[in-house]
Amino acid sequence: MASSDDPSATIAKAAKQAFEASQLVESSERVAALYEIKKELVLSKDKILLANKEDMEAAQVEVDAGRMSASLIKRLDLNKGDKWESMLQGVIDVAELPDPTGKVSYASELDDQLELYRVSCPIGVLLVIFEARPEVVVNIAALAVKSGNAAILKGGKESTRTAAAISKAIQAALSRTKIPDCYVQTIQTRAEVSSLLALDQYIDLVIPRGSGELVRSIQNSTRIPVMGHADGLCSVYLDEAADPKKAVRVVVDSKIDYPAACNAAETLLVHDSLLETIWPEVAKALLAENVQLLCDNDSLSALRSSALPNSAPNFQTHIAPAPPHAYTTEHLSLTLSVLTVPSLAAAMLHINAHSSHHTDCIVTESERTASKFVRGVDSAGTFVNASTRFADGFRYGFGTEVGISTGRIHARGPVGLEGLVTYRYVLRSQGASGHIVGEFGSGEGKKKYKHEPIQATAVPF
């Protein structure tokens, strides 16, 4: 249990106070703060890139010693290509998005001169835990400031120096604005995360981005609500009424466009009527892209007896029987599990039982079948003839995203600024004597509730 002289408690308490103090600050000030952050990042570029160089050198030592994967270095590098510039542009993009707070989603006149408004407002203090890439500190800080939430950020340990330098710049920028400077804080260690997870009086939402294991371990360790961004075990189902060309294009794109992404397809379900027609075509296209196919018996023997020449590229090397765990594995690579199903119902049953409820797609020309699929598959995204890779905040039109929530509560699928707000109810009496419930009821002389909808987009006072 964290006590109040625990340094984590100091951080959490400061965040809560910063949040509360910011509630009366106009949203235009939050936008101004974002421009100030961008300005300070530009001014601090040399310092930040120096810290980044140190992180990369330390990482190189780990890579050389075989303790870290070489691909991590690339992800750490803030000076690579246009990463620095697009990080700065991201801050401005977020600043220019519509304010997610102050929007009325329900308004009703309960009685003459008694009006109720349900209005969007920030959640409070967010604890965001994410992977190595240091630019995420800036992305999340921008989203937090824009949505009116205070944030405590924990990035990957490999980017500690970079994150600290960025955080210093952000706090320097905020100290020149009406937003308190501990609005965005960074922490470095897992021990700090553990302590913070006990502080539900200060922290309102934990947002972990990473493996299912990370998300579950956090859910196990806290009373604070968790909005998990975990695995994507997405599937594509080729229905008996699939169009061959769409089948090939959608499956290939879902698998190869970015295999390491959570919205890449991991499982292909094939209706058994397609085993000798569309399936070999799809397989051929996947093999040509170097995809490894882990097939069930039926799809495997269909390929072996198909017109597909044994001499087709990768035919001898890239087809194998599916091991038992194939259909519960997020490959995150050029590997695809293939399963034959006898019906739409069987496909939906398989998806509901095995997918991670992230995004699942059907390829079909039947509107009736499509309609059943999008209602019967219990996933955050249910797609028809479109690649699973479309499941993304930018593609959905949210401008930017916190991540893709694999939870079902509050925000599901790609989470934009709207996912970082909650609401409250504002009730105002303008009656000459105020309003009391004792005057309402079923007895004689008692008032009845009107419940008359009000057209309002904002609270009018």
Added chain:
Amino acid sequence: MASSDDPSATIAKAAKQAFEASQLVESSERVAALYEIKKELVLSKDKILLANKEDMEAAQVEVDAGRMSASLIKRLDLNKGDKWESMLQGVIDVAELPDPTGKVSYASELDDQLELYRVSCPIGVLLVIFEARPEVVVNIAALAVKSGNAAILKGGKESTRTAAAISKAIQAALSRTKIPDCYVQTIQTRAEVSSLLALDQYIDLVIPRGSGELVRSIQNSTRIPVMGHADGLCSVYLDEAADPKKAVRVVVDSKIDYPAACNAAETLLVHDSLLETIWPEVAKALLAENVQLLCDNDSLSALRSSALPNSAPNFQTHIAPAPPHAYTTEHLSLTLSVLTVPSLAAAMLHINAHSSHHTDCIVTESERTASKFVRGVDSAGTFVNASTRFADGFRYGFGTEVGISTGRIHARGPVGLEGLVTYRYVLRSQGASGHIVGEFGSGEGKKKYKHEPIQATAVPF
């Protein structure tokens, strides 16, 4: 860890299967099921009331032995007044409410012939834990069926026989409908609750109604999201610009209309400029209603030196210095803690630090002050010149309520049917070759996203 041959796992798995099987059932069938439930309850009235009589007799033994409070018997009695009839009417009321599912809240054309819809859908399997009153089984079952969620219900142990008889009737009714009969199941023991809390693969949301202690203990024991319905530590702040008549009416109603409710006021904050004017009037009205006042020094000495006659009713008996824990206590009785504050800012600071973020009210004639209060107080309800007792699903116009959520995520304040749904994204390509992300990008010949809003209230296929 519950294993799959655990009886709780059987219940949870059956609920998940019932939920999934129900996803393709039309919402009109859910309405028909509610009418069938009402019919079966009428047919089973004798059996249910017999079970209820047995529960009450068993409870009477406990009361006689001093192990249970006598007020519980009244809450158990299903045959008291119009309780039975209004329970049945409640089922019909819920049936006739608008369907909360299938509503589109965001729709956008991402590209020609590529449409995205965000559509409301059920959450999945709910585990609802509530207090003794047996009619809640029927209320919650009706809400679950209407919103398309399967539910596992655990009521107070005192109402076990009644709940079992009601549950039997509900399952008998459902077996004649297109809704699976294990859509609504009841469990009896805390041990079953404990086992179910481990089954996050089957259960999607836990809704505990009860003490803060109950809610926290459940949050501590599960990875499943929890929508807690816990304490209400509500306050009323009398601003320096308060109208005297409104002050008296709003404070008295907030305190005495139903002191045991979570939306009753527990703390009164008085601006120090009112100590000799409005405060004695308010105190007099509260004393006349037998309210015990626990006062800080300033409000206490103001009363003692006020024109309020020492002979006023209860003046000698019902005024006492506030003990230190007064401002963190949910009295749930005719007791009110009183604190003097020097400013609006101090009042808001006190409320944000001490209230349970349920509902807090300001009495003021200043629109500017009201505006600051409703934005700066971080509670689910922020009220102006209106009793805290208005915080209620029926009064808000939701027809009925699951309870009043004291969490901040997903649903906040009174939770109606809308709080029992989440959403998913449906994406449909009607393009001649389907849609793939590989065609979009910043390079030459690449497509750009359109993000053109679509007017749609439902998914059009």
